[in-house]
Amino acid sequence: MTVDASSASPPAKQGPGFPEFVALVAFLMALNALAIDAMLPALPAIGEALGVARENDRQWIITAYLLGFGVAQIVYGPLADRYGRKPILMLGVGLYVAFAAMAAFAQTFEMLIVARLGCGLGAASLRVLAVSIVRDRYEGRTMARVMSLSFLVFLGVPIIAPSVGAAILTVAPWPWIFGVLAISGAAVMLWAAIRLPETLKPEDRLPIRVGRIAGAFREALTERQSVGYTLAMTAITGALFGFLNSSQQVFAHVFDAEAAFPLVFAAIASGIAAASLLNATFVERFGSRMLSHWALIGFTTVAAVHALISMAGHETIWIFGVLQGLTMFCFGFVAGNFGAMAMEKMGHIAGTASSAQGFISTTFGSIAGFLIGQQFAGTATPMILGVATCGAVALACVFWAERGRLFQAHHASVRTAES
Template sequence: MTSRTGPSARRAGLLITAILASLAMIGPFTIDTVFPAFASMGRDFDASTAAMQQVTSIYLISFAVMSILHGPLSDTLGRKPVMLTGLGLYVLATIGCALSPSLPVLLAFRALQGACAGAATIVSRAVIRDLYSGPEAHRLMSQVMMIFSIAPAIAPVAGGLLLAWGPWPIIFWAIAGYGVAIAVATAIVLPETLPPQDRQPLRLASIVAGLLEVARHPGFGRLALATTFVFAAQFVYIVSAPIMMVDLLGKGEQDFWILFAPLITGMMLGAWLSGRLAGRVDTSVLVDRAVLAALIAAGLNLTLMLTVPTLPWAVLGPACIAFAVAIAFPVLQLAMLDLFPHHRGSAASLATFASLVFNALLAGAISPLVTGSLTVLALSSTVFAVVGAGFWLLHRRLESVAGPAVSP
C-alpha cells in the first residue's frame, strides 16, 4: 500500500497502529495477568506449583496448534472475519475460565482461549505487511512491538491490583472486557486489507498446499528457528516469573513489576531503536548486530548470576537481552512474510507455530527444570541465545550467494 500524507492520514495511521498493537497485547494479557494469582488458584484447586505451570503451557500449546489454521483461513476468507470470530470465541472462553470450579475445567477453557486468541494476534501481523512494505512495514512492526511491549509490564501488575479488589476470577472478567473492547474497535476502525481478488480458494487442498509451500522453504525454516531461539532467551524469564519472583527471590504477589518493568523497558527501547534504524541500516546487518548484542547480554547475565545472584542484578541481564531481541524481532518477522507474498497468512501461522510450540515446552517442561537457581536460569537463557545466533549465521552463510539474507 502506498504512503499517504496529511494530518487525517497520520491520525488514521496512529489509530490503526494502536489497534494492531492492542490485538498483539492479547497474548501477554492472557498469560501474564494471571501470574500473581497462581498462589491463590493453587490453594483453591489444591494444586502444586508445577501443576499451575500448566495453566500457561496448555494455553500456549492450543495457541500453537490452532495457529496453523488462522493464517490460511485469513488468506481465503479475509483478515477481519477471522479476527472477529476468534475474538468472540476468545471472550466466551475467558468467561468460562472465570467460572471454572476446578483446575481441569480451567485448563479446558484455557485451551479454548489459546485456540481462539491466535486469530487476532497472528492475522494482525499479516495485516501489517498487507498495508506497507520495506522500511514503512519495518517501522510499523516496530511501533506495534513498542506499544505491545507495555503489556507484559502492565499485565502482572494489573493482576496483582485486581487481586486486591477480589478473588482470582476477577482477573479473567477483566480480560474478557478487554477482548470485547478490542473486538468492537477492530470491527469499526480496522480496514479489510486483503481484497477478494487476492484471496486464495476456500478449499482444503489449497490451504494445505499453501502451508506445505511455506514449511518446505529452507530459508523460512532457518529464520523461524533463529527467531524462536533468540526470543526464548528472553521468554524463559517471562514464563518462569512466578517461580523466579516468589521462590528464588522471595517476593510476593504485588512484586512482579520488579522483573517486568526493566524487562519491558528493554523491549520498548529495542523496538524504538529498530524503527528508527528502518531504511538507514541494511536489515541483515541490523540483525547481525542485534544477535551479537543478545549474545553479549546473555553472557553478562550469566556472569552476574555466578557472582551476585541478587536484586537488582537478577533483572539487569534479562532487560539487556530483551533490548537486543526487540531490535531483531520486527525484521525477522517481516523477512518470513516477505518470502511468500501470496501466502502471508500461512507464513504468519507457521512462524507463530514454531515459536509457540517451543514456548509451550518452556512453560510446561523446561521452566520447572531450569528454575532451581538464578544461575541455572541464566545458563539456559544463554544456551538459547547461542542456538538462535547459530541458526541466523547459518542462514546468512547459505543465502550469501543467492542474495540478501533479509529483504530490505
C-alpha cells in the same frame, strides 16, 4: 540492483490512518500479552484456591494458553486467505472473550486449563491476522516499522500487566483478572468491527484446496530465509517463555521478594519496549538485518555472562534485574525484525505463511519455555542457562538462513526489504 521495498509499498487502503492502524494492530497483539502476564502475580492464589499441590504445575496456566495460541495458528491462515481477514479475526477474538469468561468462572484446575487452552485458540487469530493485515497494506522496511511500533504497545503491556493483576488482587479475587481479559477483548473487538476494513482484495482470495494449502505450507517451510528466521524466532521465543514461566517463582523463592515482582518485571519489560521504539526509529536507516543480528549476538552474550555469574553463586536481585533487562532489551530489536524478514518473500501467501511460521515459533517455543520452567528447583540458574542456550540456537539458525553472511542483505536479484 537491490530495491528498497518500502519505497514501492502500495498506498494504504481506505480505513484508519497510519497512527490508528498501528494502534489497532498493537492492541490486538496486546490482548495476547495481557492474557499471559496479568495473572503472573496470581499464580500462588490460583494454585491455593484450586488445590494445585506441586508448585511447578502452576506453569500450566501459562503453557496451556501458549499451546492453544501456537497450534491454532495453522488453521487461521488458510481461512483468512479464503474468507478474508476481518470475519476470521472476529471469530478468533470472540473465542478469546468467551473462554476468558469461562476461566473467570472455573471451579477446578482442570476447567481452568481447558479455558486457558480455548482462550489461546482464539488468540491465535490475533497473531496470524495482525501480521497478515499489516502485510496486506505494507511491505519491506515499512512493514518492519509498523511491526516495531506495534510491538512497542504489545511489549509495553507486560510493563503494567503484572501490576494490573496485582492491583486487581487487592480489590477483588483472582477470577476478576480473567474477567478483565474478557472485557478488554470485547472492547478491541468492537473497535476492529467498526473501524477496520477488509484488507484482502476479492481477487486475491484463495480457495481452500488441500493441494494449494500444502503447496503454500511447503513453500513457507522450505524457503531458506523463511525457515531460518522462523526457527530463530522459535528459539528466541522459547527464551522469553522460559523467563515468563519461572519469573514469579524466582522472585518468590530465590530473592524472597515477591512484593517487588511487578516492579522489577516492569523494569525488565521496559527494556523490550525501549528497544522496539529505537528499532522503529532506526530500522529504515540501518536495515533490519544490521540491527537484529547485532542484537541477537548481544542477547546471547549477556545471557551467557549472566549464567556464569549465577552458577558462581553471585546472583542478587539487582544483578538479575540489570542483566535480564539487558537481555530483554536485545530481544526487543530481534522480535519484530525476525518476523518481518521471515515474511519478506511470502507476500503472495501471507496468511498461510504467517500461520505456518506462527505455529512453529509459538508451539515449539512454548514447549521449550515450559521445559526451561520445569527445571526450576530453587535457583535462577536453569532459567538463565536456558535463555543463553536459546540465544545460541537462534544465532546458528540466522547464520544458516543468511548462508554465513550476517548484518546485511545479499540477495542480488531481489525485491527485498534491505538495501
